[in-house]
Each structure stands twice: as C-alpha cells, then as structure tokens.
Amino acid sequence: MTAETAVGVARQFTSRTCQFTGLRVDVAAQNLIKANAVAAVVFLAIGGLMGLLVALTRWPAVHLLPAEWFYLVLTGHGANVLLFWIIFFEMAVLIFASTILLNARMVMPKLAWFAFILMVVGAVLGNVAVLQGESSVMFTSYPPMMAKPHFYLALILFAVGALIVVGQFFANLIVAKEEGAFQGSMPLVTFGALTAAIIAVWTILSGAAILIPTLMWSMGWLSDVDPLVYKVVWWGMGHASQQINVSAHVSLWYLVGALLLGAKPLSEKVSRTAFFLYILFLQLASAHHLLAEPGLSASWKIVNTSYMMYLAVLGSMIHGLTVPGSWEAAQRRNGYDKGMFEWLRKAPWGNPAFSGTFLSLVMFGFIGGISGVVLGTEQLNVLMHNTLYVPGHFHGTVVTGTTLAFMAATYLVLPLIFQREIIWPKLAKIQPYLFGIGAAGISLFMMGAGTLGVARRHWDITFSDAELNFAHSAGAFLMMGLNGVFAVIAALGGIIYVLVVVGTVLWGKKITSGHKLTFPLHAGGAAAASQYGSHATVKLPGTIVLIAIFFVSFVLYYFINWKYLSELWLFR
Amino acid sequence: MSTKETNVNVGGAGAKSEPIPFMQRLLDSPLLLLFLGVAIPTLLYTLWGVMEVVAIPLAK
Ligand code: HEM
Ligand SMILES: [Cu+2]
Numbered sequence: 001m002t003a004e005t006a007v008g009v010a011r012q013f014t015s016r017t018c019q020f021t022g023l024r025v026d027v028a029a030q031n032l033i034k035a036n037a038v039a040a041v042v043f044l045a046i047g048g049l050m051g052l053l054v055a056l057t058r059w060p061a062v063h064l065l066p067a068e069w070f071y072l073v074l075t076g077h078g079a080n081v082l083l084f085w086i087i088f089f090e091m092a093v094l095i096f097a098s099t100i101l102l103n104a105r106m107v108m109p110k111l112a113w114f115a116f117i118l119m120v121v122g123a124v125l126g127n128v129a130v131l132q133g134e135s136s137v138m139f140t141s142y143p144p145m146m147a148k149p150h151f152y153l154a155l156i157l158f159a160v161g162a163l164i165v166v167g168q169f170f171a172n173l174i175v176a177k178e179e180g181a182f183q184g185s186m187p188l189v190t191f192g193a194l195t196a197a198i199i200a201v202w203t204i205l206s207g208a209a210i211l212i213p214t215l216m217w218s219m220g221w222l223s224d225v226d227p228l229v230y231k232v233v234w235w236g237m238g239h240a241s242q243q244i245n246v247s248a249h250v251s252l253w254y255l256v257g258a259l260l261l262g263a264k265p266l267s268e269k270v271s272r273t274a275f276f277l278y279i280l281f282l283q284l285a286s287a288h289h290l291l292a293e294p295g296l297s298a299s300w301k302i303v304n305t306s307y308m309m310y311l312a313v314l315g316s317m318i319h320g321l322t323v324p325g326s327w328e329a330a331q332r333r334n335g336y337d338k339g340m341f342e343w344l345r346k347a348p349w350g351n352p353a354f355s356g357t358f359l360s361l362v363m364f365g366f367i368g369g370i371s372g373v374v375l376g377t378e379q380l381n382v383l384m385h386n387t388l389y390v391p392g393h394f395h396g397t398v399v400t401g402t403t404l405a406f407m408a409a410t411y412l413v414l415p416l417i418f419q420r421e422i423i424w425p426k427l428a429k430i431q432p433y434l435f436g437i438g439a440a441g442i443s444l445f446m447m448g449a450g451t452l453g454v455a456r457r458h459w460d461i462t463f464s465d466a467e468l469n470f471a472h473s474a475g476a477f478l479m480m481g482l483n484g485v486f487a488v489i490a491a492l493g494g495i496i497y498v499l500v501v502v503g504t505v506l507w508g509k510k511i512t513s514g515h516k517l518t519f520p521l522h523a524g525g526a527a528a529a530s531q532y533g534s535h536a537t538v539k540l541p542g543t544i545v546l547i548a549i550f551f552v553s554f555v556l557y558y559f560i561n562w563k564y565l566s567e568l569w570l571f572r
Numbered sequence: 573m574s575t576k577e578t579n580v581n582v583g584g585a586g587a588k589s590e591p592i593p594f595m596q597r598l599l600d601s602p603l604l605l606l607f608l609g610v611a612i613p614t615l616l617y618t619l620w621g622v623m624e625v626v627a628i629p630l631a632k
Contacts (some may be wrong), residue, residue: 170602170603170606173602174602184600185596185599185600186600191599194602194605195609198602198605198606198609198610199609201606201609201610202609202610202613202614205610206618226625228625228628229622229625229626232617232618232621232622232625233618233622236613236617236618240613269595272599273595276599276605279605279608279609280608280609280612281612283609283612283613283617284612284613284616284617286613286617287617287621290621295624295625295628296621296624296625297624300620300621300624303616304616304617304621
C-alpha cells in the first residue's frame with residue numbers, strides 16, 4: 001500500500017536515461033509508444049485523404065465522387081480519423097503518462113503487444129469492410145441500416161485491444177506507486193491521462209453493450225435492435241470517446257507547457273478539480289446527441305445536458321484559464337515580464353510543438369467550445385440539428401483541438417522517444433499553421449453552411465433529381481466552395497505532417513549523447529512535468545485579457561443564436 | 573512579486589503527522605475515481621435513458 005513497504009522491491013527493467021529530461025525511460029514502454037504512434041499516423045494519412053475526397057465532393061463546383069462512393073468514403077473517413085488515428089495516439093499517451101513520466105516500468109509489455117495487434121487487426125478489418133462497399137453506414141452506424149458482420153467485429157476487436165491497454169494504464173499506475181517510482185500524488189499530466197482512462201472504460205463498456213447485439217443482429221441471430229435504445233447506448237460510446245480526447249489533449253497542453261516553457265500548474269488543486277469534474281459529469285453530455293428525440297423526456301435531456309454538463313463545461317473553463325495562465329507565469333519567470341503580452345510575443349513560435357499546442361488551445365476554445373455549448377442547448381439545438389453545423393462544430397473540437405494537439409506533441413515524441421532529429425525543420429515549422437488555418441476554415445465554413453440550412457451527409461445540395469425542387473441560397477454554395485478550398489489547405493498541412501513523421505522516423509539523424517535539439521526544451525521542463533507542485537501566482541494580466549475576449553465572444557454568439565431562434569420560431 | 577513556489581509532496585509515505593485531506597485522498601485513488609466515473613453516467617444517462625425508451629408504448 002504505502003511507499004515504504006515497497007522500497008527496494010522495485011523490479012529491474014531495461015531502461016535508459018533521457019539526456020534531455022533526466023527521466024528513466026523503460027525501453028519496453030518506448031517501443032510500444034513508437035508502434036502505437038506509427039499506427040496512428042498511418043490511419044491519419046488514410047483517413048485524412050478520405051476527408052479531402054469528401055470535402056471535394058461536397059464542393060458543388062467539383063462534386064468529385066458518385067453517391068455510393070461518397071457514403072463509403074465518408075464512413076471510412078470517420079472511422080480512420082476519429083477512431084483509429086486518435087485512439088492509437090491515445091494509447092501512446094496513456095503508456096507514456098503511466099511509465100516514462102513516472103520513471104516507472106511498463107507492466108506486462110507482452111500483453112500490450114497483444115492488444116496492439118488486436119487493434120491493428122481491427123483497424124485493417126474495418127477498412128476492408130468499408131472498402132468492400134456493403135458497410136456504408138457512416139460513423140454512427142444507426143440501425144435499421146445494417147453493415148456486414150465483420151464491420152462490427154472490427155470495431156469490437158479494436159475496442160477490446162484498447163480496453164486492455166487502458167487496464168494496463170491502471171496497473172502501471174498502481175505498480176509504480178507500490179514500487180516507489182513516485183511518492184504522494186501523481187503529476188498533473190498523469191492525472192489528466194487517468195481521467196482519459198476512466199472515461200475510456202465507460203466508453204468501451206457502452207460500445208460493447210451495443211455493438212455486440214448489433215453484430216448478432218447483422219449475423220441474423222437477433223431479429224432486431226431497437227433504434228432508440230441503440231442511439232442512447234451508442235452515444236455513450238460516441239460522445240464519451242470525444243471526452244477521452246479532450247482529457248488527453250488537455251493533458252498534453254499541460255505537458256508541452258511544462259517541457260517547453262517550464263510551466264507548472266498555477267494550482268494543482270484547481271486543475272485536478274477541473275479533471276475531477278470531467279470524471280463526474282463530462283460523459284453525461286452524451287445526451288446532447290438526442291436532444292431532438294421525441295421518445296426521451298425533457299427532464300432526462302435537461303439534467304444530462306444542462307445542469308450536469310455545465311459543471312463539466314466549468315472544468316473546461318478552468319483549464320482554459322489555468323493552461324495559458326501557467327504559460328504566462330512561466331514566461332514571466334523566464335524573463336519576459338514586460339507589459340501585457342511580452343510573454344506571448346517571445347514564446348517559441350518557431351517550435352511546432354509550441355505553435356501547434358497554442359493554436360489547439362485557442363481554436364478548441366473559440367471554435368469547438370463555443371459552438372459546442374450552443375449546440376448542446378436544447379432550444380438552440382433545433383436550429384442546427386443534423387445540418388453541416390454539426391460536423392463544423394466537431395472539426396473544431398477533434399481536428400483543431402485534439403488532432404492539432406497530437407500533431408504538436410509528435411514534434412516532441414520524435415526526438416525524445418524515437419531519438420531522431422526532425423528531418424525537415426522548416427516544413428515542420430509551418431505545418432501547424434497550415435493545418436490549423438485549413439482546419440479552422442473547414443470548421444467555420446461548415447458551420448456557416450449549416451446555419452444556412454445545408455444538411456450534413458448529403459451528396460447533392462442542388463437536389464438535381466428530386467421530385468420537389470428546392471434551391472439553397474447562393475451563400476450556402478459559397479460556403480461549400482470555401483469549405484473545399486480550406487479542405488485542400490488542411491490536407492496540405494496533413495500531408496506535410498505525415499511526410500515529416502515518416503521522413504524523420506526512417507531517415508532522421510540519430511540522436512547521440514551531447515546532441516543539441518533543433519527545437520530545444522526548457523531547462524526545468526522535465527521537473528515541471530513529472531513532479532507534483534504548483535506555481536501560485538495571480539499576476540496574469542495577459543491571460544485575463546484573453547479570457548475576457550473569449551467570454552465576450554461567447555456571450556455575443558450565444559445571444560445571437562437565441563435571437564435567430566426567436567425569429568424562426570414565432571410564439572404568438 | 574506575488575509569486576511563490578510551492579512544492580507540496582504529502583501523502584503516500586504516511587510519515588507526516590497531519591492527516592491527509594479527504595479530497596486529496598480521493599484524487600489519489602484511481603480505482604475509486606474509476607468507480608465514480610463509471611457509476612454516475614451509467615445511472616443518470618444509460619439506465620434512466622433506456623428506462624424511458626422501454627416505457628414508450630408500442631404502436632398497435
Ligand atoms: C484534411 C482534413 C479533413 C477534412 C478536409 C475533413 C472534411 C470532412 C467533411 C467535408 C465531412 C463531411 C460532412 C458531411 O457531409 O456530413 C467530414 C466528416 C467527418 N469528419 Fe472530417 N475532415 C478532416 C479531418 C478530420 C479529422 C482529423 C477528424 C477526426 C479526428 C474528422 C472527423 C470527422 C467525422 C467523425 C466526420 C463524420 C462522419 C459521418 O458523418 O459519419 N475529420 N469531414
Ligand atoms: Cu457529443
């Protein structure tokens with residue numbers, strides 16, 4: 001139980017000491033991180049390409065793919081990026097946070113390799129099923145639409161693999177404490193990863209509870225799956241998995257701030273409480289996907305999406321204050337103490353790990369966060385339900401937020417874990433900006449088109465062969481065109497990312513002792529990341545101004561939507 | 573300046589005479605947190621939601 005009973009019991013494991021951070025790196029954990037990161041990038045490349053094809057089809061002037069292919073590729077896009085890319089990367093984050101960051105060992109690495117193989121088999125089988133063409137059920141796979149059995153089986157195999165790794169995260173954590181790898185409370189980044197792992201357990205259990213019966217239905221063993229029960233339980237997985245992403249990328253925001261700027265949390269207590277709010281309440285927000293369902297009561301909807309979810313939103317607001325606040329505090333300590341914004345002007349903007357993380361933070365808040373609260377409000381939801389506003393919103397969360405944060409973190413993983421120097425630093429420098437601008441563009445223009453009534457998952461917005469004619473406004477067409485243009489920009493940013501990663505892993509200069517990093521770390525970075533402790537200060541004028549701008553935008557946008565609602569929905 | 577470094581590292585070892593605050597003990601217990609994080613949404617979201625769906629009368 002306690003540390004002293006375990007002192008001296010610590011097991012031997014093959015490790016090296018990192019010359020940049022002084023952390024003890026378990027080689028087994030390192031290899032697992034490498035494998036999961038590589039798999040993640042492979043599926044991002046496939047899925048990103050599919051995203052481009054989807055966007056080019058929805059660009060009316062291009063209208064690239066025929067209808068059947070559109071739905072097939074859309075299904076593949078969702079699965080490859082939202083499941084395979086993100087979850088493989090998250091496995092790497094969980095392993096890192098429970099071993100290397102704690103100077104601890106990976107428990108049962110062979111089991112983790114088995115899990116990895118299960119996940120790869122699941123991801124490959126999923127792609128095969130989608131490409132065979134009879135499983136174009138899209139990301140949500142709502143019955144009575146039915147996919148082939150191996151589509152569901154693929155998702156189940158992938159999820160079982162992920163659940164094993166999540167279990168190992170808990171085991172690593174408990175063993176690390178018992179063997180005395182760390183004393184007292186775990187570091188904040190690990191606590192954030194713990195939050196992600198907890199949400200992952202519920203996510204995967206929900207997924208199993210609904211996908212196993214759906215598989216049996218697809219095999220003909222069950223006569224039907226109730227569509228509404230499916231929706232309720234499926235969204236337990238579909239939404240909660242997004243909250244794994246949020247917890248994981250918020251942890252990375254803290255980690256990158258620590259490693260690059262030497263930032264410590266302003267208050268461990270406050271930041272940990274914010275994660276605790278996630279653990280308690282974030283998953284309930286799954287109900288926002290069902291706000292338009294007549295079969296569920298207003299009390300269920302409102303309890304799950306308002307009262308409780310706002311507590312989780314509070315958690316995000318806390319991180320939104322304390323992450324940039326801790327960066328400001330650190331930069332002021334680093335000597336950039338002049339005026340309101342010297343700390344920000346003199347931040348390492350040329351380091352893609354920093355610029356990507358910063359853009360992720362800002363865009364997640366402004367684009368994903370604000371639109372999320374609007375969509376999650378029962379009354380406002382009817383304005384945008386099932387329009388392109390929805391994908392617009394979630395590209396603001398999972399692309400500009402999570403994906404960009406993961407890309408940024410990769411620029412640390414390459415030199416520190418793969419021990420290779422970034423091969424094309426100039427390209428790497430512009431990559432987060434390019435991808436960020438593209439991703440922000442597709443988010444905003446899809447939101448714009450959705451506000452003008454364009455449906456999501458719709459192949460032909462001209463309704464060319466429809467019985468009843470309908471014409472979208474010219475503005476809607478413009479939005480779809482701009483969406484296409486920014487999709488190309490995002491795809492370029494994505495391609496550069498993949499090239500830099502592949503190039504570095506294969507041909508990057510091997511890092512030997514005494515090497516100086518192209519994108520250096522902060523001298524006190526590793527200690528700030530791996531030890532419990534706060535840097536209490538309230539002198540944060542710059543952050544306060546940024547937060548004020550955020551709140552004003554939030555309130556204005558929120559009320560504009562209520563105004564808009566009152567005009568559409570006349571009470572007389 | 574209003575800046576101060578704190579590097580509290582209490583709990584665990586049990587060597588400190590002060591009792592560890594309840595919240596800190598809770599936040600240091602991964603399995604207890606896991607229980608809360610699974611039980612709350614299962615009750616409030618899944619069970620309550622599925623009960624409502626099941627209570628919808630079937631069309632004749
Ligand atoms: C090059 C980057 C990307 C582009 C151009 C892009 C574009 C699009 C477009 C145009 C849609 C279709 C909207 C519709 O017709 O309903 C879509 C759907 C979607 N995208 Fe992306 N996307 C990109 C990256 C990503 C990433 C990185 C993720 C996740 C991390 C993601 C997750 C999704 C999901 C889950 C859907 C919904 C699929 C469905 O409705 O079944 N996208 N994307
Ligand atoms: Cu959601």
